Amino acid sequence: MTLIYAGLSLGAVYALVAIGYNIVFVASRSFNFAQAQLMMIGAFVAYAGHVTFGLPAVAVIVLAMVVVMVIAAIEERIAVRPVADHQTQLITTLGFGTVLTGLAQLIWGTQPLEVPFIGSKEAITLAGGRVYTFEIGLIVMAVVLVVGIHLYTRRRLNGLAVVAMSQDAEAAVLRGVNVRMLAFSAFAVTGLLAGLMGFFIGPKTFAVATLGSALALKGFVALAIGGFGSFYGGLAGGFTVGLVEEHAARYLGSEFSNLSVFAILLLVLMIRPTGLFGKVQERMV
């Protein structure tokens, strides 16, 4: 069970990155390749709030969320909005992520910094396995976020509008939807969530400037396994990647963990090219 808990909590981290990718993808059919770097900044801000400024946990969470939201909003204005096509946005968001990594190295250095967690620092025994409370927090957060987003996109009018935008942005405009504003809001929300996620993943991954690139790849693999545009798919993909990685490292050796993850990715894509929960996009011509 301990191995399963470790896999699920690691998978939750990947799932949280995939959720961030998905929010922007659903809203604008584009990818924000700086998403994982936004989470990395969130982890650093959480570290600064906790350790440098000695703020209470709630203030640290709010600080991380606001700072990363502002950075995401800046990214939308300078690296996304001025760029006309989605392909070029892949490059500009990747560039923005690289800038964030460089800035983090300049400000906090290259050594991993331990981000404290508000809960117990001791592992607890649960159903025969050992698990840290922050790992439970990560798993719960990923599941709650996905369920929350699902309910938002089915029950709230703005949620329906975001889904409609992803299918046909022009038709959404003709229903009175301010597509630009909603796409901007989606970016800002991913920043907000990335700040929150940074607070939760920091204790597991540490705050380190290379965190972004490590998470970006696995988050993308989680998304591809689960299916682009599907939040439940991102969750399932994240857990799959985490569990495979932990089990491969345990039974085959750590050098096989990445190999096993990509083998599973290939297997899933061969059987279901759209991913586990992905749908084939229909287009009327």
Add this chain to the structure above:
Amino acid sequence: MSDALLSVANLATGYGDLRAVWDVSFEARPGQVTALLGRNGSGKTTTLRAVAGLNPLHGGELVYDGRPLAQISAHARVKLGISYVQEGKRVFREQTVQENLLLGGYSLGLRRRALEGELARIHELFPILRDKRDSPAGSLSGGQQQMVAIGQALMARPRLLMLDEPSGGLAPSVVAEVMARVAELKASGLAIVLVEQAVEAAVEIADHVTVIDVGKVVVSSPVAEIDDLERIKDACMGR
């Protein structure tokens, strides 16, 4: 003073810098149907897109309810009461009929529960949509999708309804039903601009006919003054 709700004067528009419409003028009045006719590629759809705010204004004037539209964004025009039903049944295919209709009322700024009260109006006009409320819009027949598209537009409580080839790709019996609903909407006081390839069906419910060819108006006449439909058909063929 003109009683027109929409006045289009010497419109020039296109796609980016590419001009497709050079000089188009027409008006739309409450309780009347203005038919825009013409062959494929004549500029009818481009004209509607410009009125909706999707295409840039290169020249001329668009005035709606006494207000110039040039500086008003597309989504804000919906709030003013301009609803545009695009050709090709552009519904949100993955969302249910009910969700499609609710999205139609997005511009009203109401809460979802209040909007659900508005659905009765659409269900009265298209009863089949009540039965299909939980079906994905993409799973419906072409005629039913057209009803969803028109229903969406009507959810916004428009004063001006622009319909782009509502009969396109539909069986004749379905075309008759859609046109009957358009006639009802006209009787309810809506100003309607109808783009159609089916000349006879359009003229039957229209009050004014404007024929466009190569981005310019070649015929503009009240239907009551048309004594020879062949002349209109010839103009629509570019002859």
